[in-house]
Amino acid sequence: MLTEIACKSTTCPADKPRVRFADSGGLYLEVTPNGSKRWFWKYRFDGKEKRIAFGSYPDVKLKEARTARDDARKLHQQGIDPAQKRQLDRLENKRQADVTFEAVAREFHATKASGWSKQYGERWIERMEKDLFPWIGALPLATITAPMLLHALRRTEARGAKETAHTLRQTAGQVFRYGIATGRCERNPAPDLHGALAPLNVKHMAAVLDADSAGKLMRAIFDYEGQPSTRAALELSALLFQRPGNIRHMEWVEIDLDAALWTIPADKMKRTIYGKTNGRPHFVPLAPRAIQILKDLKPLTGHGKYVFPSLLTGERAMSENTIRTALRRMGYTNDEMTPHGFRAMARTIMVERLNMHPDVIEAQLAHGKSGPLGAAYDRAQFMEQRRQMMNEWADYLDKLRTGADVIPLRA
Incomplete structure (x- = not known):
């Protein structure tokens, strides 16, 4: 079995591509001539030998590598392939990241910006980055309710930018409609906020009219x-x-x-x-x-x-x-x-x-x-x-x- 001191002192001769230092239960530390040290766990699944990486040493200490091995072994005992489970988790995490308000908004912006003027496209994303992304950007689009969107808009309204708040309600609605079209959510909460924001006193361009x-x-x-x-x-x-x-x-x-x-x-x-x-x-x-x-x-x-x-x-x-x-x-x-x-x-x-x-x-x-x-x-x-x-x-x-x-x- 390895010790922390042994992990620090392991080296690989220059004439060998790699050297493996075994710990226990299939866990080993692989060292290469350039000094790279990586943790792996070797196991068999459906009659095939497989392995899964746990990270690099010393970022992942010996104790942490053993914990990761034990967690993977529990999945293996339940008939789950740990390597495949990790791939599925990564895909799910990526899918979850793709359905956040910010991700969908940026995708919508990238899709539509070529048909907008440069000034409008820049202003559209600037409003989002300043007033909505910090508060609801990380939330999955489908989980955002009308009160949650209103809470974010109230922050803009509170600093006196009433017109911007109304504009943001409309642009947020564009994002939700795009989310519905692309299967990231099922409804648009923005119309529910009609009348919820402070009214605008619209001032038209002054003009001589008589x-x-x-x-x-x-x-x-x-x-x-x-x-x-x-x-x-x-x-x-x-x-x-x-x-x-x-x-x-x-x-x-x-x-x-x-x-x-x-x-x-x-x-x-x-x-x-x-x-x-x-x-x-x-x-x-x-x-x-x-x-x-x-x-x-x-x-x-x-x-x-x-x-x-x-x-x-x-x-x-x-x-x-x-x-x-x-x-x-x-x-x-x-x-x-x-x-x-x-x-x-x-x-x-x-x-x-x-x-x-x-x-x-x-x-x-x-x-x-x-x-x-x-x-x-x-x-x-x-x-x-x-x-x-x-x-x-x-x-x-x-x-x-x-x-x-x-x-x-x-x-």
Whole structure:
């Protein structure tokens, strides 16, 4: 039998591949010339000689190796193959690890991230890592109940991040639905929490929403004494009501003055990666006033890439704060008007004052159409209506600016 001192002093001659030092009951220490020492237990099962490893010495001491041998021997006496049992246990442990909330969430993220924008995918997993994985990440998906999920969300809510808590409830629901689809759980507890979180006081982007105020805004833009390109960007924001990012990144190559059309490439639109890659461009008809603004601006910026280049370098697009700062200089606070507010202004006044068809407006806003057609919706079918609408809108804004022919609000 071995002793602890003997285990420490065992060596293997350089001319031998290995040497085995027997203990008792089939346990032995295998030593190799490089100094490696490993415990093994030799046994017979179904008439075949087999062995099972118990780890390396000195990480596993002699006493621990003997205990492992005794445990394996008990399984053997019950007719269980210890080596096979260990393999099954490892597979079960791996299976258990694969069904935790964190494992399923990361698998879902890896599956879906290729179809998400880079920013959205990064933000999705960051929220999980910060606010859910520390509390429920290690739990098997099937064992997580609605109260357990709520307890985790309450921690986020407690630090004042109410909107994040609501977002996490939705993203957790995505994980559970994926878990159901892949056989890791049978139900989704997230919908059970509807109404359980503190309500959100949703604050919409500030915008001018009535005709009189819109007229004042257009007069303020007309009288703006800052950079000519900034003034042009302000007026085109009102005339075209596209997303602020699209306005800032407008390129001269996208503008066809003869056809009176601005073509925004699909990859610049607010869409999924698939939509950016495979979707259609977004077409923005240009009213005569918009064309005139662009013609006046071309001598100033037409030599470069962007219609509205950065005022500092001229090589990048206009800063996202330029239009916001201009609105402040004109006297509009962040609670009164924002760059994004031009879209809400057009949407509201067009419906309430000009009786424009909402579907035509939504097409021009590049809002995704709900329903079974989804992204396959052909927005080109409204092209003529959109061109007429953009002309009428430009004329109406000019009338509001001069204070003439303001159409009264419909009942």
